[in-house]
Amino acid sequence: MDNQLSSRIAAEQPAVAARFSAAYRNHRIGHAYIFDGEKGIGKHEAALYFAQLLLCEQPSENVPCGTCSACKRAASGNHPNILTIEPDGQDIKKDQMAGLLSVMTKKGYESGRRIYMIDQAHRMNTAAANALLKFLEEPEGDVTAILLTDAYHMVLPTIQSRCQRISFLPPQREQLLETLKAEGVSPSLAATVTSLTADSVRAAELAADDQFVSLRKTVVKLVQAIDHHVSDALLLIQSEWTPFLKEKEDTEMGLDLLLYMYRDIVAKKAGLSATPAYPDLDEFITSLAMKMTYDQLSSILESVLQAKKQLHRNMHRTLLMEQLVLSMQEGLFVV
Template identity: 85%
Template structure:
């Protein structure tokens, strides 16, 4: 496992690997980092690699040895100096954060730096984020926080400002798409799933998931309905979105799919050569690119991002989608 941490990071994110080595060599390990990158890009593995480097008993040329007791326990996620938390249900709650910070500040650990990893840090509710913020403002001892997120814009600016941001390069979508196509997956679906995840296995799973494929169709229908008339769009929410509103993750994926259509429209309008998420909708996307202004597109993208934020504040999901449709329609009237 430790070799996988090292090889993937060095191969796919060499600049980040070099940054870790430089921090270790110069004895400048920070107290808080924010790893920002797409789902499946390897942020968690990178966090464990960094932890190995910091705790390694025999680092060679600023790289963890991978064979000492500390490296092996980090790889097996069994090192007492490392704790990880992730959303409990939909959110990271205050009691989770308080318990984590309480444990990390107690004595009795092995020597060396203590590291806590916060998965999907943008899912912290307000109380949890404030509890973490207080700790980041007054760090105690040799403790490092590593926050992982695929939605940097949803992390509180006050937390962003207290962390060193490390942005992960997106994967080479062309290669992923070709791999999926070789498995018999259509080019259009391959393009869509590789917009959603950088994890090849997850992309394959989504491509074969009937509910996901139906969600994609429903999202396309919604964009077509919004373009036609707001009433059509509202009726569609009532008639076809029900199955995708039961779980927050499904609703969020629907919002992501919606956002990628409008990003395709922006790219088409600007004449960019980026790989579209919906290559099969080229004619429709071209027509909207000709019809919509940049201000209108910006307004629509902004209300989708706001809907994602409201989703994680536990707003009623049907109401959320209805309000989104109305806001999108308002955005179309921006001059």
């Protein structure tokens, strides 16, 4: 299992694997890293692999053996020198961070490096981020932090500057597209789900999810309504968007779909040849690209990104979508 993990990291992220090996070989292990890449790219698996390498009892050629006690316990989540936290509800809170840092600085652990992982690090609230920042400024002993994020721009710049950034490249999208189409997924739906995730399993799950397909259709209707009249868009939020506002994850998915729709419009306007997220809407997207300016598109994209931030701050979801529609409508008046 662990050798398979090593092979997978080497095959899918060769630059990342090479960087791990070089750091280990040269005894230049950093005290903090940010693993940055889109959802489903394998950041968590890479963090586990790196932790195994740092704790392995008998590494070979700068690769963890996968069979020693340390490697096995790391793989099973039972190594006492590895701790992980993730958002508690909407965000990562100060008490979570304080508890983690307190445990990591206490004595009594096994010898060797201690490693803490912060999943979805961009969702630390201000107090949690400040607590981490203080620790990063004054690292103690052989401790390594690994922050995982798919929204690097949302991590505080002061934290970014104190961490080594390791960027994960997405897999060849065309290959994933062909795999999904071979499994019977329509080309248009395959294009949409591969815009949202690089994980082949997750992409197939989304494509088979009737609610996701319905959400995609509703997003298209919303863009059409915004293009027509703001009152139509607001009415659509009250009617057809309601089922998707019950869960934060569904709302976030809708915002992502909206974001990719407007990115398609920007790409069409700029004459880019990248595979669109909505290839079945080429005529409509072309018409919007012809009549919208870059400033208008930039304003709308910024409004959607701001809505994503507000979503994680517990803003009422119906109100958030209504304000987004009004903000997007205002963006159309940008000269």
